Amino acid sequence: MATGKNAFNADAAKLRVNRYRKRILEVSQQVQALHIGSAYSCTEIVDVVYNGLMRHGEAGGTRDIFLMSKGHGCMIQYAILEERGTLTRAEMNGYCTPTGRLGCHPDHGNPGIEAATGALGHGLAMAVGMALAERGRKRDTIVYTVLSDGELQEGSTWEATLMASSFGVKNLVAFVDNNDFQSLGRTSQTHPSFYPVVEKYLAFGWESVEVDGHDSAAIHDAVASRKGDKPLMVVAKTTKGKGISYMENVPIWHYRSPNKDEYQQALKELEAAL
Amino acid sequence: MRNTFSEALYDEAKKNPDIYIVVADISPGGTIAKFSTEYPERFINVGVAEQSMIGIAAGLALRGCQPFAYTIATFSLYRPFEMVRDDLCYQNLPVTVVGMGSGVIYSTLGGTHHTQEDIAVAGAIPNMQIIAPCDPAECTEATRHCATQKVGPIYLRIGKTGEPNLTKDAEPWQFGKLRYLRRGSDVCILSYGVIMKMATQIADSLAVGGKSVSLVSCHTLKPLDREGIAQALRTHKQVIVIEEHAPQGGLAPQTKQIAWDIKATCRLDTFTLQDKFIHNYGSHDDLLAAHGLSPQRILVAIA
Ligand SMILES: Cc1ncc(C[n+]2csc(CCOP(=O)(O)OP(=O)(O)O)c2C)c(N)n1
Ligand SMILES: [Mg+2]
Numbered sequence: 001m002a003t004g005k006n007a008f009n010a011d012a013a014k015l016r017v018n019r020y021r022k023r024i025l026e027v028s029q030q031v032q033a034l035h036i037g038s039a040y041s042c043t044e045i046v047d048v049v050y051n052g053l054m055r056h057g058e059a060g061g062t063r064d065i066f067l068m069s070k071g072h073g074c075m076i077q078y079a080i081l082e083e084r085g086t087l088t089r090a091e092m093n094g095y096c097t098p099t100g101r102l103g104c105h106p107d108h109g110n111p112g113i114e115a116a117t118g119a120l121g122h123g124l125a126m127a128v129g130m131a132l133a134e135r136g137r138k139r140d141t142i143v144y145t146v147l148s149d150g151e152l153q154e155g156s157t158w159e160a161t162l163m164a165s166s167f168g169v170k171n172l173v174a175f176v177d178n179n180d181f182q183s184l185g186r187t188s189q190t191h192p193s194f195y196p197v198v199e200k201y202l203a204f205g206w207e208s209v210e211v212d213g214h215d216s217a218a219i220h221d222a223v224a225s226r227k228g229d230k231p232l233m234v235v236a237k238t239t240k241g242k243g244i245s246y247m248e249n250v251p252i253w254h255y256r257s258p259n260k261d262e263y264q265q266a267l268k269e270l271e272a273a274l
Numbered sequence: 275m276r277n278t279f280s281e282a283l284y285d286e287a288k289k290n291p292d293i294y295i296v297v298a299d300i301s302p303g304g305t306i307a308k309f310s311t312e313y314p315e316r317f318i319n320v321g322v323a324e325q326s327m328i329g330i331a332a333g334l335a336l337r338g339c340q341p342f343a344y345t346i347a348t349f350s351l352y353r354p355f356e357m358v359r360d361d362l363c364y365q366n367l368p369v370t371v372v373g374m375g376s377g378v379i380y381s382t383l384g385g386t387h388h389t390q391e392d393i394a395v396a397g398a399i400p401n402m403q404i405i406a407p408c409d410p411a412e413c414t415e416a417t418r419h420c421a422t423q424k425v426g427p428i429y430l431r432i433g434k435t436g437e438p439n440l441t442k443d444a445e446p447w448q449f450g451k452l453r454y455l456r457r458g459s460d461v462c463i464l465s466y467g468v469i470m471k472m473a474t475q476i477a478d479s480l481a482v483g484g485k486s487v488s489l490v491s492c493h494t495l496k497p498l499d500r501e502g503i504a505q506a507l508r509t510h511k512q513v514i515v516i517e518e519h520a521p522q523g524g525l526a527p528q529t530k531q532i533a534w535d536i537k538a539t540c541r542l543d544t545f546t547l548q549d550k551f552i553h554n555y556g557s558h559d560d561l562l563a564a565h566g567l568s569p570q571r572i573l574v575a576i577a
Contacts, residue, residue, distance in 0.1 A: 031382070071386070096382040098556030098564070103384040107553060118386030119353065120322050150299065153321040183299045184319055191321055 008052050008224075013216035015274070016051060017043050020079040021243050022270050023092075027075065028257040031096045034104065037241035037253035039075035041213075042146055042177040045236050046076045048219045049144045050084070053173075062140055065130055067114050069123020070148035070177060071105040077112075078102060086112035121154025123147060124174065128164045131172045131231075146175045150182035153191065158204075164231040165205030172231040173223055177213065179240040183254060201233040213238035244269055275433040275468075276374050277304035278410035282417035283342060284309045287316065293421055294334050294341040296320060298327040302344055302374065328354040331369045332361035340368060340421060346380070347373030347389035351396060351429065362427040363401045369427050370420040371396075375434040376406070377468060377518035378547065381561040385551045389431075394523020396429040397496050404495040405449070406431040408470035409440045412493055415447035423449075431495075433468040440474050441491065450494045452502035458486035461576075462510040464503070464529060466492045469518040469562070475569045476516070476576075492525055500532055507538040514576055515544040518562065522549065543576050 020043055028034050046068075054064040068077050078095070081087040087102070091111075094100025101110055105118030115126050127145040134141040151157050164172055176197065180187045187194050201208035207227055211218045213236025226232045240254070241247030244266045258266055280302035287293040287309055295302075295309065296318045310317035320327045324345060331341040343350060350373045351358060362369050373392060380387035396402050405420070405428060407413040413432055420428050441447075444455040452464075461480055465473035470491060477489045488510060492499070507513055507529075515526045526544035533542055547565045554564040562568065 033382070096555045098554055098560040100555055101553065103553070103555035104382050105384045105386055107384055109553075116384075116386065118384055119348065150322040153299075153323045155323065155325055182322055184297070184301055187321075190319060 008048075008217055008220040010217040013044070013047060013052070017047050017216070018270055018274055019083070020047065020076060022267065023079045023082070024075045025258070025263060025266050025270070027092065027095050029263055030093070032257055033255045034075055034096070034257055035072040035255055036075065036257065037247050037250075038070065038073040038148070040242045040244065040247065041179045041238045041240045042070070042073050042175075042236075043076050043242065044214050044216045045146055045175050045177060045219055045238075046080060048216050049146070049175075050080045052216070052220045053223055054142075054144060064141055065114055065134075065143045067117070067123055067127050067130070067143065067145040068106050069117055069127070069145045069151060070120065071117030071123075073146070073148070073177070074104075074106045077106065081112040120148065120151045121156040123151070124157050124160035125163070127172060127174065128160050128167070128169055131164070131169045132167065134171055135169070140171070142171045142173055144173050146177060148182075149176055149178045149180065149187055149194070152176060152194070152197070153182070161201070161204050161206070169231050170229060173226070173234070174231065175234045175236050177238050178235050179238040181240045181249070181251065181254070183251070185251075197235045201235070206231050206233050208233040208235060210235045210237060212236075214242055243273065275407070275410050275413045275437050276302045276435065278413045279372065279417050279432055280304045280306035280309065282414040283421065286418060286421035287313060290340065290421065291316075292338065292340045294318065294331070294339050296327050296331045296334070296341055296343045298322060298324045298345040298349060300345040300349075300374070324349045324353040325357050328357035328371070329361055332357070332365065332367055335367035335369045336365070342370045342372055342420070344372040344374065346387065347376040347392060347431065348387055350374070351389070351392050355395070358427070359399050363399045366401045366426040368424045370430050371427065372430045372432060374432050376431045378561045378565070379434050379468065379558050381558045382555045384553070384555065390547050391520045391523065392429070392431060393495050393519050393525075397523055401426045402496065403428045404431065405429075405493055406467040406495055407493055408466055408468070408491045409437055411439050411441050412447060412491065416493065419449050431467060437468055438471060440470055444491070447493070450497055450499055452499045452506070453491040453493060455489040455491055456487065458488045460486045460510065461512045461514065462488040462490060462506045463514045463516060464490050464492050464506065464525060465516040466495065466525065467518055469516060469567070472562070472567065472569055473516045476514075476572055479569065479573055495525065498528055503529055503532050504536045507533050507536060507540055507542070510540055512541040512543070512576070514572075515542075516567070516572065517546050518567070519546055520549055521546045545572055545575070
């Protein structure tokens with residue numbers, strides 16, 4: 001990865017994630033539910049992947065792949081795809097309408113979406129499959145994927161974890177959005193044995209590091225400095241609902257949309273963050 | 275309906291210390307908070323791990339308990355399918371698998387959250403019984419039945435929230451028997467589950483048009499009340515099946531089979547979801563309409 005040449009611009013990232021959060025907030029006013037807390041939890045991660053790590057076929061070169069394993073967090077992916085021009089503004093505005101093409105989960109066939117997700121615990125195995133396909137074709141494509149910590153409760157995720165390292169998959173970079181929340185409560189309380197995560201991945205033969213999942217530069221560096229001889233799992237410590245005081249770590253924001261007053265307050269907080 | 279389910283379950287759990295509920299990071303809401311505080315050992319949240327949810331429920335039942343496994347319908351049946359088949363059905367254990375938000379209720383959440391073929395899938399497994407209540411009151415009856423039977427596994431297919439009660443004037447609920455919500459002599463509508471609301475609207479429209487209409491809840495899909503359906507086919511001029519399920523393996527094809535077997539002479543029209551993943555992210559009604567299920571369309575087709 002061309003880290004030196006492409007040094008990551010943290011100030012630009014700060015502006016981008018603020019724009020994305022605002023755009024998601026705007027769309028939230030059209031619908032009753034859009035998993036806003038889940039999207040805000042991984043905003044920095046998905047931004048760094050698209051805008052700092054992936055190669056997008058510039059000058060006919062490699063096109064890296066992104067797969068949103070935690071499909072319910074896809075608003076952040078949609079916001080980025082809109083800004084990149086992959087999705088149109090009209091498509092974004094048609095989110096969750098009878099005539100629109102975008103629903104609450106990423107659907108295969110939609111622009112920029114590599115696979116349908118929404119049922120948790122499917123993404124990592126599909127990512128391993130994609131990585132094997134790219135390797136088989138002797139391409140240097142890297143497959144990026146973002147999992148939720150809830151997905152690490154599914155057995156299927158651990159099967160794919162075992163496969164990736166056992167099959168010597170190197171072109172796979174995964175993140176876990178470790179906000180310590182699933183729908184019913186905090187992971188550290190409901191599943192204390194969930195931790196430590198990095199050590200588990202190391203034991204499974206992966207490279208693994210922990211980062212602050214809202215520090216864009218740190219996320220970027222964690223991947224840029226990878227050794228590259230194993231699959232990489234970045235355990236990103238995050239806050240569910242990050243960026244809006246009343247949403248942070250409050251379970252109802254997993255799903256629901258802010259009302260008018262809450263919308264105004266959130267907008268103010270995002271303005272003030274700049 | 276999910277709140278009614280948890281209330282009924284709580285009432286049963288008070289009476290029977292063998293009742294457990296195993297959930298997979300999805301809560302039935304309402305009264306279940308009382309259940310989990312008063313009986314913490316009997317409320318097990320496995321987290322996002324549906325296969326273990328079924329396995330643990332099987333283990334509980336193997337030791338004599340009466341467990342319920344509960345989550346969103348797709349994740350209660352499809353995700354842990356082999357555990358349902360082998361651990362529950364093959365061993366014939368009295369475990370109730372509750373599928374919440376069945377059919378296409380989770381409209382905006384897309385195909386990963388729709389259960390269009392669950393009756394066919396569950397119904398194909400030996401020993402599996404299936405109940406799909408049409409309103410909260412029926413859900414209470416069904417939950418009580420599930421909590422007290424020892425025959426074998428049950429797939430309890432329920433709705434989500436806001437369903438109206440439609441069975442105020444109905445005959446008593448009985449497992450395995452058709453239930454007439456109203457009796458007429460010209461047209462008989464057979465339906466089950468949340469779409470009964472639409473069936474009721476259609477029955478009302480037909481009645482306004484001068485027809486004498488029967489409206490029937492076929493809440494027990496397996497074992498199906500074949501004799502009851504045969505009787506409905508014999509005693510009405512027209513029978514209409516309306517179901518929120520794929521065309522294969524549900525009530526519609528089974529009714530046709532029975533009609534053939536008894537050489538029925540009535541007119542028979544069936545309305546089901548299509549054998550398609552339809553990408554429509556509107557309301558539940560929008561998605562049903564995209565599948566061709568709307569009162570207007572059905573009324574035209576049956577005229
Ligand atoms: C297989 C499966 N089971 C259950 C669900 C329902 N569900 C959606 S999100 C969620 C948990 C949310 O927590 P987490 O996965 O950690 O996501 P995040 O905290 O990033 O929002 C659940 C149980 C699902 N989508 N897929
Ligand atoms: Mg989480």
